[in-house]
Amino acid sequence: MSAATVAAPHPSTRLEVLSSQERYDIDRSLRGPLLIFFGAAIFWLLIGSILGTLAAFKMNYPGLLDSEAWLTFGRMRPAHLNVVAYGWASTAGLGVAIWLMARLCRVPLRSPKLIISAGLIWNVGVLIGTLAILAGDSRSVEWLEFPGYVTPILFFAYSLVGVWAIVMFRFRKPGHVYVSQWYLLAAVLWFPWLYATANILLIWQPAQGSAQAAVNWWYGHNALGLWFTPIGLASAYYFIPKVIGRPIHSYYLSILGFWSLALFYSWNGMHHLIGGPFPAWMISAAVVASVMMFIPVLTVAINHHMTMRGNFAYLKWSPTLRFTVFGAMTYTLVSAQGSTMAIPALNSLTHFTDYTVGHSHLGLYGFFTMMMFGAMYYIIPRLTGWEWPSASLIRWHFWLAATGIVLMVGTLTVGGVIQGFALRDVEVAFMSSLHFASPFRYVRTLTGIILTAAHVVFAVHFTLMLLRAGEQKKSPTLLATPNKELAAV
Amino acid sequence: METGIILLAVGFFLLGGSALAAFFWAVRDGQLQDLPAGSRVIFDDQEPIGEVTDCFPDKRSRSAVKQLMKS
Numbered sequence: 001m002s003a004a005t006v007a008a009p010h011p012s013t014r015l016e017v018l019s020s021q022e023r024y025d026i027d028r029s030l031r032g033p034l035l036i037f038f039g040a041a042i043f044w045l046l047i048g049s050i051l052g053t054l055a056a057f058k059m060n061y062p063g064l065l066d067s068e069a070w071l072t073f074g075r076m077r078p079a080h081l082n083v084v085a086y087g088w089a090s091t092a093g094l095g096v097a098i099w100l101m102a103r104l105c106r107v108p109l110r111s112p113k114l115i116i117s118a119g120l121i122w123n124v125g126v127l128i129g130t131l132a133i134l135a136g137d138s139r140s141v142e143w144l145e146f147p148g149y150v151t152p153i154l155f156f157a158y159s160l161v162g163v164w165a166i167v168m169f170r171f172r173k174p175g176h177v178y179v180s181q182w183y184l185l186a187a188v189l190w191f192p193w194l195y196a197t198a199n200i201l202l203i204w205q206p207a208q209g210s211a212q213a214a215v216n217w218w219y220g221h222n223a224l225g226l227w228f229t230p231i232g233l234a235s236a237y238y239f240i241p242k243v244i245g246r247p248i249h250s251y252y253l254s255i256l257g258f259w260s261l262a263l264f265y266s267w268n269g270m271h272h273l274i275g276g277p278f279p280a281w282m283i284s285a286a287v288v289a290s291v292m293m294f295i296p297v298l299t300v301a302i303n304h305h306m307t308m309r310g311n312f313a314y315l316k317w318s319p320t321l322r323f324t325v326f327g328a329m330t331y332t333l334v335s336a337q338g339s340t341m342a343i344p345a346l347n348s349l350t351h352f353t354d355y356t357v358g359h360s361h362l363g364l365y366g367f368f369t370m371m372m373f374g375a376m377y378y379i380i381p382r383l384t385g386w387e388w389p390s391a392s393l394i395r396w397h398f399w400l401a402a403t404g405i406v407l408m409v410g411t412l413t414v415g416g417v418i419q420g421f422a423l424r425d426v427e428v429a430f431m432s433s434l435h436f437a438s439p440f441r442y443v444r445t446l447t448g449i450i451l452t453a454a455h456v457v458f459a460v461h462f463t464l465m466l467l468r469a470g471e472q473k474k475s476p477t478l479l480a481t482p483n484k485e486l487a488a489v
Numbered sequence: 490m491e492t493g494i495i496l497l498a499v500g501f502f503l504l505g506g507s508a509l510a511a512f513f514w515a516v517r518d519g520q521l522q523d524l525p526a527g528s529r530v531i532f533d534d535q536e537p538i539g540e541v542t543d544c545f546p547d548k549r550s551r552s553a554v555k556q557l558m559k560s
Binding site for chain 1: 497511546
């Protein structure tokens with residue numbers, strides 16, 4: 001099982017020097033494949049933002065664009081969810097995971113064609129699935145709306161990357177396995193398990209009755225917790241210490257956090273079904289596990305805060321750090337919020353309201369998406385050998401994204417609580433509860449526009465980068481590896 | 490129903506087994522000893538501890554980071 005079988009020296013004595021040349025070779029080998037992953041991800045991010053913003057508009061103006069079936073809310077909303085989950089988040093996440101895996105295993109990519117094919121097939125799958133949803137061929141299973149014929153395409157494309165990642169790990173250079181590698185390896189094994197199980201039990205040989213809902217939310221929640229979360233955390237555990245040049249505060253806590261996440265997370269999904277027709281033990285187990293999530297979350301929060309302590313000044317000067325720390329702080333917030341939402345007393349207030357919508361955006365956007373932006377700001381210059389063309393475009397991107405998501409989650413949270421109290425009050429008619437939520441939904445639509453603007457800025461900047469509008473990287477420290485002397489070696 | 494359940498059962502044992510195997514391998518291999526060393530593997534001679542590796546692509550940010558690194 002291990003590469004280090006024969007009388008391997010103690011980990012601390014076999015720290016080897018990772019040379020600039022080695023880093024350069026690895027980045028060089030990943031250039032083509034990863035630019036495809038990142039380019040496609042940014043494309044889907046734009047499509048997903050437009051779909052989401054249009055769906056938000058329809059909450060304010062239900063008659064808007066209702067002449068064509070494919071433009072109706074019932075298709076636009078699942079299309080938004082699947083485009084951002086599989087088109088943007090998973091594609092960007094796979095790209096970042098591949099880069100981190102190669103850098104931490106210290107092995108260049110020997111099979112670029114494999115990864116390029118995987119990227120292309122994956123995106124063809126997402127495209128077919130999205131068009132199918134818009135055409136009305138959707139499965140009414142949240143998070144799995146793509147029709148059955150898309151599943152094998154996505155699964156095959158994913159398997160190419162997954163198997164590659166395991167092979168890469170097998171042939172890594174000797175040394176200590178960094179905590180990010182643990183997270184990535186776990187994510188690589190969890191995702192196919194989740195995706196296959198959900199497809200077997202919901203599509204291929206569907207479970208009966210309410211058990212379907214249990215499987216549905218087991219999958220929906222684990223896609224966040226055991227697929228996106230480990231990739232996001234792997235990214236934070238690498239980039240925060242790497243950017244500020246300071247080892248993680250407590251490596252012990254990071255390992256504890258990893259194993260406790262692995263232990264507790266997969267029990268959480270059932271808290272979406274509190275009050276539903278399920279055996280009490282299933283719901284109770286989910287509530288207990290959700291509260292136990294405080295352990296892995298606090299280990300991450302303490303660790304990242306203590307690592308950053310005394311270095312917060314760098315937030316002003318490093319784009320990667322700024323996005324990553326925003327994501328890391330949001331991770332603590334969104335996880336703590338999630339744990340409290342699983343407590344039945346609070347759940348009875350927030351369930352079926354905009355509060356939950358705010359929570360999921362805080363997770364997938366405030367945490368994961370910001371984390372991916374941070375990673376991409378670090379990785380892309382190293383792939384291309386060029387600096388980002390404009391510091392102010394990065395600042396615009398950050399402030400639009402940060403303002404947009406804070407405002408969105410803030411309004412949905414307040415609106416959701418008001419909506420929840422109205423729903424609970426027998427004196428208040430159901431329609432009135434919607435009227436109470438309405439002003440907040442106008443602001444939410446506005447935030448959708450702000451976030452779309454942020455993504456346009458990022459897409460324009462990425463395109464400029466590909467057109468090589470910036471300067472070539474030469475500074476020896478700040479953007480280290482590929483300089484002319486090295487390239488000539 | 491049968492085939493699906495059997496596949497899931499097999500998958501479950503494979504996944505659970507690999508998690509256990511990974512954990513025991515990590516213990517045996519010494520991955521869980523000398524943890525502080527683990528946190529240093531992402532640094533090396535060219536990008537040592539204390540070296541900031543990212544900043545905005547403008548002169549002001551570069552000189553600010555250099556100042557901060559000195560202090």
